[in-house]
Amino acid sequence: MPIHFKGRKLERGVMGTSRSAAGFCIPTLTGAWFLHACIILGAVNATPTSQWLEKMDAVGKKLDRLHIPMDLRTCVTQVSPVGVLPQKAKLGVVIVACEEDLSVYNEIGCRDGRLHYHIYSKCGRSKAAVYDAAPHIKRCSSVTEVSSTIYTDLSWSKEHSEFLEHIIQRYYKLEDNLIFTSARMGRLDDVVSMRRAVDTALKGTWAYKSLWPTKLSVHFDQCPLSTCNVAQFGRELCALYKRYTCEADCFSCQHRNPWFDVPRLLQESRTEVSRCFFPNPLNTFIATSARIQRLPQSEYMWLRQWAQSWQEDAGGVLRRLIAERMWPVILGCPEDIHHNSTDGGCTNDMKFPSGERETPPEEMIDDGLVHSLPLHPTKHLSKPDLHTSKHPYPHLRSPKYGTYRLITFVATYATPVKVRTVLQLLKGAVGAALQFHPSARFFLLVRHDLMEELEQQLGKNVDWFAGRLEILPLPTRHPAQFGSQRSVEDLTGSFWTEAHQLELASGFLRQITPDTHDPSPNYGHIVFMPLNTVVLDHIWEAFRGRQDFTIALPAQPVPHQPLDTRIMFVHRRHIRAAEQLFSEAEEAIIAGGDGAQTFAEFIRTRLLSCLTGRQLAAAGSLPPKSKLAVQSCEPTTPTQHWQLGAEEDGEGEDETVVMETTPRASVRLLPCRLWA
Missing domain, CATH: 3.90.550 (Spore Coat Polysaccharide Biosynthesis Protein SpsA; Chain A)
Incomplete structure (x- = not known):
């Protein structure tokens, strides 16, 4: 059944059906809150059923009736994947780990050579220590020890820098299907089952699918934490949103979804379809190499630089929170981000349109968050091998202040x-x-x-x-x-x-x-x-x-x-x-x-x-x-060519004691x- 989204016709084929599974609830403690997680086996990560496809058809029709204004001039130009090398492994699992327990991946194993684990080890954990923690996957895994710099520590982009590094470094060697996750998801197995995620990803059904079941609604004029720069947060978030969705503006909605209330959200029966932006709050997701390669390799290069940027008036922006909201629009589809129910996902024919812009957003260039060749001759940034944790990005002089605040x-x-x-x-x-x-x-x-x-x-x-x-x-x-x-x-x-x-x-x-x-x-x-x-x-x-x-x-x-x-x-x-x-x-x-x-x-x-x-x-x-009142006094030393300065009130003249007619310093x- 065809779906129209702002004049663009999306042909969706009918997928095979699968049986629904029974559900049960498991109480678990995770971090700062209790999750009494109701797990619907097979429902969250299953192959799309005819019922799900009918629901997405209805979502698409409602979106058509909303007449969302589009602007292709600010939207990124998509490309067709070329030069992709065949991979023996069917699934690549990209894991960003600190000191977490890796036993869940050790139990999943190599699946007869169909899996390859790409582990990015942070926090000083050595390659040998990673293999000791998961010896059963040593033969089907590679470990990259991530180096930290002052920029990564200041910006704290969490796992997003490593996700982007992996895409950049292996752009033409990506497995057909991939899972991107942080190792901490192993502690949330009752909410995100990595075993079922692997089974689902191996089927190759989803072009993009978040594995975290709940969503939140985004207000572009608000910041999730009180410590961040609200205006700059909204400026960057909106620029990225328009770039990948091709929508002409950023429509704000109040935060109505308590995304950590997993039991209630998994049981909700109503679906809201609106111009609101409903991303998944935690980034653990499935994506195909074909979906990733719809954007050029250079796109991920400047995104990684943006995630680690530290600039005047923009240093307090929590870009890890922006990045968490951006993966559903970078790799997702309009049907997924504009409804608030928990059964999201995008099949191969569900995608955003292609636009006309190839360079980074003007907001990022004007704020000095990314290099732009006409302004900053940094040709070395076009080399993929330099986009790793061992090669920090050079700092840009503030386009706004120049040397004024130096x-x-x-x-x-x-x-x-x-x-x-x-x-x-x-x-x-x-x-x-x-x-x-x-x-x-x-x-x-x-x-x-x-x-x-x-x-x-x-x-x-x-x-x-x-x-x-x-x-x-x-x-x-x-x-x-x-x-x-x-x-x-x-x-x-x-x-x-x-x-x-x-x-x-x-x-x-x-x-x-x-x-x-x-x-x-x-x-x-x-x-x-x-x-x-x-x-x-x-x-x-x-x-x-x-x-x-x-x-x-x-x-x-x-x-x-x-x-x-x-x-x-x-x-x-x-x-x-x-x-x-x-x-x-x-x-x-x-x-x-x-x-x-x-x-x-x-x-x-x-x-x-x-x-x-x-x-x-x-x-x-x-x-x-x-x-400060300064009394007149006679010089007490032979040095008489200095001027003594007192504090001013910001409006009047300085009160000073001049020890010589032409003082050299104060x-x-x-x-x-x-x-x-």
């Missing part, structure tokens, strides 16, 4: 640290910095004589940073060369460490301030910080508007506490002035007669000598609209609301 975080490694401690500190510091500042640069300044030790500690783990950690070895002086009033014994302690940190910071500023070039486009604002610093939020406010300074120091909220110079903000407009300040401080502390001073003492006595401990505390607790105290 910040360079600089940490120092001036003293030896116990093995593995440096790695954990670096992962925490770099990960936190990029979480809130995706385009940031992160430098680690290393004492030259500690470089070999650092390389040994990092080892192959340096690949985790995906090129975002820049290690810069710099020379430092021996304590005996300081010319200080302190003894060599004193200099081997904390003062020596601080002196080396100052040397490293000063050396870094000298390297990035050549005579003829402005360093700000390449480095932006600069934040010096200890290696154990963790950024907990955006720090743009510290640099916005008229927050103009050479160096900003975090004011301490506790009275009479010494000034802490371990964290320093350098404004992008005054990097050269900061370099002069650091150089003078370095000479005064290390080489001159003021060697007894620490850098904090240098800043305090020479630049902030007018402020008492109480005033420092007041600066740290200023409300947004108040100012030091500002940042209240807690701007840095803490």
